[in-house]
Amino acid sequence: MDIKPIRTxxxxxxxxxEINGLMTAEYGTPEGDRxxxxxxxxxxxxxxxxxxxxPDPIDAIKFVMEQRGLDAKDLVPMIGRANRVYEVLNRKRPLTLNMIRRLHKDLGIPAESLLAA
Known part of the structure; x- marks a missing residue:
């Protein structure tokens, strides 16, 4: 396998x-390994x-909500009462560390995205 670093x-x-030409390669074959x-x-x-x-933390949350068909009530276990969820989504209240932990754990949103502010 003749592979060189990407320098330019x-x-x-x-x-x-080359990757485009290998996209149909099967796993475990020499082409797949390449x-x-x-x-x-x-x-x-x-x-x-x-x-x-x-991404912006609120945009990241809204993106996941859209992708999974969630609405504000689905975030209550992670953020708190419905009014608190709306405050967070409308940027009137910041995310707390506990909210970040729950959103990361329950929705799989990268903590780095939730911490960016």
Whole structure:
């Protein structure tokens, strides 16, 4: 398996092109192994060269709610009474550490996203 580091934008683009050709490779095959290694290299390159900021905590909560078909009453166990949920969603009340822990545990929202403010 001849694999080299991604050092330039050109290397990055060539690697993406190769990954595109390997997308149908099956797991456990030489092509699948190559795809796995190349995607790891691309992820490292993108993390260093195209960093993404964590989303706004309230936007992250609303995104998860939309994706899962949840409404405000579904957040009561994690945030508190319904009026408190609406205060948080309308940015009138900040998230507490306990709310962050529960949202992370129950909804799987990354704690980093919930702590960003």
């Amino acid at each position: 934008e050109q290397d990055y683009m060539e690697t993406l092109e 795809l796995d290694v190349l995607t790891t290299l691309v992820e490292a390159w993108e993390r260093d060269h195209y960093p993404m900021e964590a």
